[in-house]
Each structure stands twice: as structure tokens, then as C-alpha cells.
Amino acid sequence: MVKQNTSERILDVTQELIQSRGYSAISFNDIAEKVGIKKPSIMHHYPSKAALGVAVVDRYRKTFAAMFDNILSEHKLPAKKILDIYFSPYLNLSENKEKVCLCGALAGEYRALPEELRGEITRFFDDSKKWLVTILELGKDAAEFGFDGEPEVVASLMLDTLQGSLMISRATSNKNHVHETIESLKSELGL
């Protein structure tokens, strides 16, 4: 692990705080304290709270995009394995009762967010759905998955369920809930 620069540490801390408490509830002071700097220093790296929010979501989305591009193009994994990789961030988050998906957290306060930030969230959900459609098509073509209906419709249902499951499991302190949800989703695909 390379020693991170301040810009990235700010992104890390901000992401973690949003996943735990949302965007509106956190302040430059909260972030600065966790990073170990003073609040005006943050503005040297990101000129406004909106810009910082956009940078966090942009990085989040691109990290997932890079991960799936790599998995889908470089390797020849069975669709079942790729699907497990798709599920893994949800499973990891669910073991930590503090956090949900970054964009799931932001979606709740959507209409309070700056316009630029909303666009990033929209993009994340659109991308998340597309990745899932690709996996479903792979699995259907390889006869690994057995499901009825259009991949787009099934993908939407699955994404909705994963996001809702994370959110509700945190609010109901049901630690095993996301795991059960994922098992059910897999079983609906014949796995």
C-alpha cells in the first residue's frame, strides 16, 4: 500500500462519512478532523463541498467501471463467478453496519443535492444496471442462468433489491439480511 497524498485521503474520508451519514449531515470540519488537517486545507484541493461530492462519486463509479471492464475483457470467468464479484461489494458493506452504498445513501436526499452531484448518481445507477445486464446476458448465453423475461428488467429488479436490502438491513440491524437477499437472487437465476 503506497502512502496516499492528501487529496486522496480527503476522498476516502468523505466517502466513508457519506456512506455512514449522508451528504447534508457532514461538514468540512468533520472531514478535516478525520484526515488530520484544518478545514480550509480541504478547499485547496476541492473548491467547494459540491465539487468534493462530485469527485467522490466520480471516483467511486470509475473504480467499479475499471473493475468490471477488467473482469469482462481480460479473463474468461464463468458468469456465475462474475456475478459473485458483482455482489461482493454489497456483501462487504453489509458486514459493516455503519455503511451503505455511496449512491444509495445519496439517493435518499436526492433533491437536496447540487445538480452536478445528482448527475453523478444517475450515472452510477445507470452503469450499475448495465454491468448487471451484461452479466445476465453472458450467463444466459452460456446456459448458466435460467431466468424469464428481459435481462434489463431482471437487472433492474436485482439492483433495486440489493440497494434496498443494504439500506433496510442497516436500519433494522439485520446483519445477515443482505446475505440472504443475495442467495435468493441467485436462486431466482437457477443457481
Added chain:
Amino acid sequence: MVKQNTSERILDVTQELIQSRGYSAISFNDIAEKVGIKKPSIMHHYPSKAALGVAVVDRYRKTFAAMFDNILSEHKLPAKKILDIYFSPYLNLSENKEKVCLCGALAGEYRALPEELRGEITRFFDDSKKWLVTILELGKDAAEFGFDGEPEVVASLMLDTLQGSLMISRATSNKNHVHETIESLKSELGL
């Protein structure tokens, strides 16, 4: 429609604002302006923001509870009809691109919320799941629904999907999405 008193108008406005923008992002001033009073007047009715939040969620939950108690005990509707009534608030909200479920909105910023408010949210989700379990059992006993697995598991999946669907449809401006989700859920029950 009876003319409402100020206490209830405050609850109405606060609920609407939370469903649109969340809890942390709204202020007494936002509420007061919409109600048409000054902000200290709110505190005459609710001593703190936390108390107001609790009152809003408590009323929300009790409204649904009363509705389902009434439907389940007074009438002898087929389970299919009762399920449609259960779905109807989600469908109504989805036609308004501004709002999501009150507790769905709050779930995103869960760890920023005062303890008392968190308890109310937990209770709403627990109750929502129980109502759905009851409907599923009714439908299964009457051979109206055909689904595999425990009603508790199916109910959890359905609630997660509904909540996630509302949230994501708002963030992706997909107005017809919740409608499609509900059709898919019904089809999975053999309807």
C-alpha cells in the same frame, strides 16, 4: 376535508420536505415558510427538530398500521386486492418524481439521525415487512398466490425491491420504473 390545525400542517409540510430532501438538509425555516408561520412557532408545537422528526415518522407508521388493520379485519377482500392496496403508496409516490418513502429517505442518512428517530424508522420497516407477510400468508392459504420459500423471506425481498425501486427511479428519472417493478413482483407470485 376539515380545516387542519397548525400542528398537523407542520407535520404535513415536514413529511413532504423529508420525502423530498431528507432530514439533515431541511431547517425550521424551510418548514415555517411553507406552513406560513415563523420558525419559533414550530417549537411551540414540537420542542426540537428530533421531536418533530419522531412525530412525523410515528404518524406515518400509524397511518399505515390503521389502514392495514382496517383492511385485514373489517373486510373480506381477496389477497390479490389487499396486495394492490399495499403497493398503491409506492405507485403514487413514483408518479411524483420529487418524493420517496419517508423512511426510505431517512434510511440513507441513518447514522446522522438522533437515536429516537432511528428507532421509529426501524419500527416502520419491521411493520412493513409484517404486513406483507400477513398478505402473503393470506394469499397462499387461499391458493391465490403461488410462491416458493418462506413468506418472511419473500416479504423481505419484496420490501427491499419496492424501496430500492422508488429511490433509484427518482435518481434516474425513470417514471415508469416502479410500475414495472410491481408488475414483476406480482408475476413472481403467479399473478
Added chain:
DNA sequence: GTCTATACAAAGATAGAC
């Protein structure tokens, strides 16, 4: 029950020294 006035803390943001 609603208002004006005010207290006090915290927010986002800027200026300028180092």
C-alpha cells in the same frame, strides 16, 4: 398560539501569512 428579538454554535467560504 404566534410573534420579534436574540443567543450561540456551526456552516461554507475567502484572505493572506508562512
Added chain:
DNA sequence: GTCTATCTTTGTATAGAC
């Protein structure tokens, strides 16, 4: 690149007149 100091606005909340 980070700091101290400061500005301005807004937040929750209280006191007390009407």
C-alpha cells in the same frame, strides 16, 4: 500545501411581549 483569522449566513433554540 497548510495554517490562522475572519466573513457571512444559517442553523437550533430561548426569552418574553402581545
